[in-house]
Amino acid sequence: MSYRVPRGTFDILPEEVKIWHWVEKQAQEICRRYQYQEIRTPMFEHTELFVRGVGDTTDIVEKEMYTFNDRGNRSLTLRPEGTAGVVRAFVEHKMYAGPLPTKLYYFGPMFRYERPQAGRYRQFHQFGIETFGSQDPAIDAEVIALGMQFLESLGLKGVKVEINTVATPEIRARYFDKLIEYFTPFKEELAKDAQNRLYRNPMRILDSKDPRTKEIAAGAPSILDFLDEECAGYFEKVKEYLDLLEIPYVVNDRLVRGLDYYTHTAFEFVADLSGAQASTVGGGGRYNGLVQEIGGPEMPGVGFGLGIDRIILALKEQKVDIPVQDQLDCYVVTIGDKAKLYSVKLLKTLREAGFVCERDYLDRKVKGQMKAADREKARFVAILGEEELEQGNINMKCLETGEQEQISLDAIVDYLSNKIQP
Known part of the structure; x- marks a missing residue:
């Protein structure tokens, strides 16, 4: 089912x-x-x-x-x-x-x-x-x-x-009497719900969506006259x-x-x-x-x-342009098991610093990870291999310009803070 x-x-x-x-x-x-x-x-x-x-x-x-x-x-x-x-x-x-x-x-x-x-x-x-x-x-x-x-x-x-x-309720009571007097000759032509309201709340007839009732209501007295x-x-x-x-x-x-x-x-x-x-x-x-x-x-x-x-x-x-912000600040691409393990800690550090970050959870190859970063509109890709990890470095790539540079792992928060304006 x-x-x-x-x-x-x-x-x-x-x-x-x-x-x-x-x-x-x-x-x-x-x-x-x-x-x-x-x-x-x-x-x-x-x-x-x-x-x-x-x-x-x-x-x-x-x-x-x-x-x-x-x-x-x-x-x-x-x-x-x-x-x-x-x-x-x-x-x-x-x-x-x-x-x-x-x-x-x-x-x-x-x-x-x-x-x-x-x-x-x-x-x-x-x-x-x-x-x-x-x-x-x-x-x-x-x-x-x-x-x-x-x-x-x-x-x-x-x-x-x-x-x-x-x-006020007092004014409406007098107005009700005039509406009842006006609508009563048309009672059989009114929609059923309007007929039911005629003696209980005739003002509600003015709000009817029924075509014939609306046509009749158009000639009803105006509350502004009372x-x-x-x-x-x-x-x-x-x-x-x-x-x-x-x-x-x-x-x-x-x-x-x-x-x-x-x-x-x-x-x-x-x-x-x-x-x-x-x-x-x-x-x-x-x-x-x-x-x-x-x-x-x-x-x-x-x-x-x-x-x-x-x-x-x-x-x-009206095709109003709605300024919805959904851009990813950084996508972490990893090469090798040690880099993948370290990326968990790296993401925690970046997220605590206020950045919107993501990494791969489907064991994709580097090419697949890069495609995922592009699909999610990441501003930067942080590429971390085991060799870079041993040296305490990481490669940062700006997807908009294609520029790439290697920085210290410890400097990644400051790097992104300088590159990404709030």
Whole structure:
């Protein structure tokens, strides 16, 4: 029997992992500049956390979660998104008692049972940030700015932000009534999931992917027409800060995101790509009631989640030159058993000095070892025979220039340090 990777998942092979490391390193550096600290939470949580936090009318909770009972008959769920787990950790460890705002970031796999397609997988990976403790619209703009700076640092072109306000629960309640009034005459024409949400959360209909439902939703009332002075003022302030930061954005009053915990600002990062599914590389928003919903004090929050899988897909489509360093500093070629034995100690010395080194482990002849050094793109080859070993010398060859010279074995670290610039 042959085994294959489960549908909707994929292996990340060594050459690809180098790209992932580079993307993650860029994210870590941007977070360092903005004073965000890394947090790591479990890959599964109690199911109720996601039902209460994400929302029981979302696609995620209704049909996409990987839920199971453990041996203690507790219902657990592989995390479908990152925010709920970070909020749970923030509350459980009373991080709200420390200095505010609290700024956190995370990496990790998420799990949703979706129809696999380009840029959409059942196991996908996110980079996310969360900020707790500030009601200032400037922090909304800062979160968006961090995401934009990260995406631009990777070399992605044509990235813009779509923004909207989903207001407050009170505003949404009045807006819900108007949406129900609008959609009810079209009820039988709506997709089944939209029909099910009509009286529970009609805003979710605006996010439908069904063609006929989208066509009907295009004529629905805009939430922007229902904002009170406070919500409208908050949204204007966010836009003012984005203008000040010179961040390109488009107001999209149909943007509701796929999670129920958002209040006020909602946004998505959109890249210039050919595939509609892959064009959105992530998004987020403000969630002022989520900390309290999960058992903490009244505490505002704002954050985003970006799909690393989608970002790498975008980098490849735009043919971005990714500076992956994989060059070997030195390949040790040996002639004879004594030289081979000594090379083990020599490699240890070179690696401890910080060099990337390798030697032959397949008993190849000198020609085969040289081919291996060339194949692995070694900068230098250190050729050690038994005669050189007895004399305490070693031959060093630069593969780029072909130049070769003999040096003392004791001088090899200094030699490579002078030749190879950090």
